[in-house]
Amino acid sequence: MCGIVGYVGKQKAASIILEGLKRLEYRGYDSAGLCVLQGGRLDVAKKAGRVDVLVKEAAKHHFNGSTGIGHTRWATHGGVTDANAHPHVSSDGKFALIHNGVIENYSGMKKFLIGKGYTFQSETDTEALCNLIAYHYAKEPVVKNGGSRFLESVRKSLRHVEGTYGIAVLCLDCPDEIVAARKASPLVLGVGDQEYIVASDASAIVSHTQSVVYLKDGELVHLTPRTFSITTLDQADVSPVVDKITWTITDADLNGYSHFMEKEIFEQPLALENTMRGRFSEDGSTAQFGGLNLNAAEFRQIDRFLFCACGSAWHACLVAEHLIETFARVPVEVDYASEFRYRNAPLDRNTLCWVISQSGETIDTLAAMREAKRKGHRVLALNNVVGSTIAREADGGIYQHVGPEIGVASTKAFTSQLLLGAMIALYIARMRDMSFSDGAQYVQALKGAPDLVRTALKQAPQIKEIAKRYAKHADFLFLGRLSLFPIALEGALKLKEISYIHAEGYPAAEMKHGPIALITENCPSVFLVPKGDVFNKIVSSMQEIKARKGPIIAIVTEGCELPPGVADDVITIPDCHPAVLPIVATIPVQLLSYYITLERGCDVDKPRNLAKSVTVE
């Protein structure tokens, strides 16, 4: 949801910023811009369109200054136009600003500033903040105790902001300085050798330095080429904690794949190995987690779980619900984070809350977590991005360790969340009624998941052929039951978000209560058909679709005998333990969406209107 990057140092800022923007483009990609402080002016290039469009535009500017800021936008206030692209420059020409977030009270600010003679070029909320900084700077030429007038005018302005922000600001009078700040939008500082990069996430930093400081809400950082200092909105000094990024830039490269989504689908066996590494007990009968900050006796007291998340992570919660209720027999409730935060849900004192978020920055999930904490509940988090806001604010949690996920449509992060859900179910089950030998069997099954996923991935060429035949359709249904119902939802989400085909996920038996009206020979259904109790029931649902001439792709576990003629195409996945089944069944729906999207010529990694990390409401 907008990516920001700023550079101060000895190198030319523009190339570093443009490279950073390419890395951050997954956060938003409707327009991009750059400002370099050079020749006594704030030189701005900005354009609607992708970062590649900006690269061409920037070439006309001969940027050679060593202090600059850049932005890749996902529009909130104001349409996708050159004028609305960031950076914005204050009407007195003194400040340039980039912003990720929403200034909710911008219209009052704007009215006030127009009254003071400031003018506006865009429809954005951001420009109001930029002019407000200019206003405070002009109003107070002298800062007490020899502080920085630039820093203090940003601080003062931010105290008036209602909303969220990750910002970086340039000031014409301070040619090699940047002030950056955050509230609810992520901001990471890369600490180099006499150079600093501030960015929305580490992917824009890691090729320059592995040393980073994760800024906290309400903190401002003041950068010069030689030093940096962090303070709060209340002017308190903050001692920085410098962390090391544990992955390298090659983890964020395509490495021979055509798309990040393709790379991340095929990385899943390794990602799952990394997620479970070191997380089984020595006796091999249960899972163990280092960061829950809750001992086994405390965990044993919990008699209900609440899971909150958005998007694919919400589907992962539904699978966790199924597995925890099945194996541990503890009731679980799953809520959309965006609903939970406002619905004032009753929670009893023995409820433990979990939030799941790949990025650890999704604003609704963050707000749901804060609301649960406000009510005195302990909240644990599953996150992939180390040092993210949710990871830091949670009472404890588990990192996914799958490396950077760049494709906007989640793949490896999703299956890793499924794995962690299965491990949590095991952990709780072993504290209750699951026997040692059942636990040991469960652990062995989880350890086998990466190989089963490798086997499932071998179906890729066949799925590619199937995709060619189905890519022309405008509507799809995805149908599954029990633990595979959430995978049907995930299949439908994957397909619609990247191929723009209308798709719905439904419990297979519920299909006859409405969606069956959509069935014609032009509306295919993807059925998830595992062996087991409901096999015959699912086959009956398939027959109902066939009777109405609906084409069927069946994803079946090995050894399932479908009646002749009930499916037009069959994809076989390995038969496996119920805790692993949702992971393995996800592979074909990911591949199907990916190949259908390729066939339709859509942009797999940057689907229209979407952004990977949604840091606005």
Ligand code: G6P
């Ligand atoms: C966006 C992405 C989805 C993702 C969701 C939640 O909508 O496009 O792929 O599942 O956000 O993201 P999170 O980072 O909280 O898991």
